[in-house]
Amino acid sequence: MSTFTCAHHDVPKDWCLLLKTDCVPGRPGCVLRGKSVFLVSAEERIREKEQARRERELAIAPPPVRRRP
Numbered sequence: 001m002s003t004f005t006c007a008h009h010d011v012p013k014d015w016c017l018l019l020k021t022d023c024v025p026g027r028p029g030c031v032l033r034g035k036s037v038f039l040v041s042a043e044e045r046i047r048e049k050e051q052a053r054r055e056r057e058l059a060i061a062p063p064p065v066r067r068r069p
């Protein structure tokens with residue numbers, strides 16, 4: 001097990017300043033791509049982050065406006 005730091009990582013936002021998207025170490029374009037081995041593939045972690053983002057957005061979205069018939 002190891003930890004890492006990355007010059008492109010905006011830690012509070014967990015955001016990649018290089019790729020301008022969520023930091024997912026090993027994702028396409030990441031400086032670690034092809035240089036590190038991950039237990040869970042980058043593609044799987046990208047899917048999980050996107051799913052979590054959709055769920056957060058749904059949780060904060062206002063309810064739909066209902067019109068009277």
Ligand code: SF4
Nearest residue numbers: 006009016023030031
């Ligand atoms: S995705 Fe890669 S390059 Fe971007 S911040 Fe994360 S570790 Fe660094």
